[in-house]
Amino acid sequence: MRTAWLSEFLFLGLWVGLAALSWLLFDGAFGWWLASAFAVTSLRHIRQMQRLEGWLRSGRHSQPPQSWGVWGEVFEHYYRLQRRYTKRKKRLARVIREFRESTAAMPDGTLVLDTDWRITWFNNAAVRLLGLAGNRDLGQPVTSLLRAPAFEQYMREADFTRAVDVASPIRLGHLLAVRVVPYGRGQYLLLVRDITRMQRLQNMRRDFVANASHELRSPLTVLGGYLENLADDDSIPEVWAGPLAEMQAQCGRMTSLVNDLLELSRLETDAPGEPDEQPVPVPQMIRRIVGEAEAQSDGSRTIDVGIDDSLGLAGIERELYSAFSNLVFNAVRYTEAGGRIQVDWFCDADGSARFRVTDDGIGIEARHLPFVTQRFYRVDPSRSRSHGGTGLGLAIVKHVLQRHDGRLTMQSEPGEGSEFCCEFPRQRVRSLRPESARA
Structure with missing residues (x-):
């Protein structure tokens, strides 16, 4: 670049020198000769x-004009x-072409949207x-x-x-999963x-579990009744006492399993409750659960409670009872x-309600x-079965919780205990009158 500018100054100096020489040889006004040099x-x-404008206008497809000095640079x-x-343009075009070819080959539908949700x-x-x-x-x-x-609510x-x-807009009975x-x-x-x-496979599985559980309930009830009669019959030899007790325990375990399967199937199929339902007297329900838990533990564990008696919840009472009792x-x-076990029911600073069980x-x-909420997942299978x-x-x-717009958070350390917390949004919270909470 320095050479280019040097050549430009030399070119200008050449013409200024010629103008001075012409002034000396031919006389006349020096200014006119100098103006001619600058011209x-x-x-x-x-x-x-x-030449540059013409080359740019032609689309720059040919070689650039040849020159020297600054213009050459x-x-x-x-x-x-x-x-x-x-x-760069060819590289971007190749990337776009590869993107379109790859997305065009995808079995899932793909749409590109702009800021106004318009299809491009x-x-x-x-x-x-x-x-x-x-x-x-x-x-x-x-x-x-x-x-x-x-979908409209999802976009809003x-x-x-x-x-x-x-639902599919063109195929009756088909279901689409849409994600942005x-x-x-x-x-x-x-x-x-x-x-x-x-979805059909899930429905088949759910229907099978529900139907099988329903059909098992009656035979288990009959078996349980006969086993209870046999256990109370004095004519049965003493040697059968142990096996009968074990059969009763296993029959009771099967009955609990069938009841839980039916409850889970009902939760998956029934429509969720609406936030504007009548408030559930949660304090009364928690005290009933804690009483049952104390009876179950025979007083061998200390259960402390902290309950806000004015705090209710919009929902379905039997479902909330099932969730809270399972945690306790x-x-x-x-x-x-x-x-020691701590059971708390309180309102958080943001207005949400929390049911917390700490042990x-x-x-x-x-x-x-991450997996303990999956069906039949057991951290320690032998211990879980031995505890029923x-x-x-x-x-x-x-x-x-999904049906009540809530979520479950968990914290636990081996040997230190666990904390399970059910969080419900503010719109689910209802205020209870003191008499309804003590009823």
Whole structure:
């Protein structure tokens, strides 16, 4: 670059020198000769700008004009920028092409949305699942093409951490899982998957469990009745006392398992309760649960309670009783004799209600915590069975809380104890009159 500028100054100096020489040889006004020198230099620059403009206007497809000095450097820099831009453009075009080819090959429907939820692109699977039609649907709001109240509420709330299930707009009886994934600046991917087969399998499993559990209830009741009569019959030899007691215990365990399966099946199929239901007298219910837990532990464990008598909850009482009792009875079951259990029902600072059960029992390793709400998951299978657990208690708790807009949080350390907390949103909280809380 220094050489280019040096050549420009030398060129200008050459013309100024010629002007001075002409003034000395031919006399006349020096200013006119100097103006002529600057005019020649300006004409050169104008000519080079004209060549640059012509090359840019032609689309820069040919080689840049050849020149020397600063203009040669300018032409060369423009040419390098052009090549760099062309390479970047080809790279971006290749990335976009690969993205479209990969998404077009996906079995799930994929739509690209802008900030106004308008469709800017979609793949072939979206055509098959949503019935989109070529360019006609490009630029249309996705809410006008997928008309479902659940989907419209999902888009209004903009909580894209989960998917929403909607009925297929083109195939009767089919169910679609729709999820929005934000990316870039104000852009979104809308993913659509057909979950009809999965839903049917889940329904078949749920119906089978419910029907099988229902059919088992009557035989177990009959068996339990006969075993009780045999155990009370004095004519039965003493040698049968042990086996009969074991059969009664196993029959009772089977009955508990069937009851829990039926309860879990009902929770999965029934419609959830509405927030505007009559308030549940939670303080009274908790005291009843604690009384049953104390009877179950035979006074060998200390159970302390902290209850806000003015705090109620909108929901279904039998479901809340099932969830709360499972947590309290689990604390009794997995706390050794002489241990302490704390049961609290209180209102948090943000207005939400919390039911918390804390114990100093055997605790749970951290690796088990994400799975303890799954059906039949057991941290210690032998201990769970010996204590009469069915492996369904926390699964029932999870489903009850989902139906009441709540969530379950857990903290535990092996040998230190556990804390289970049910959190209910503010809109579920109801105020109880003192007399209703003491009833």
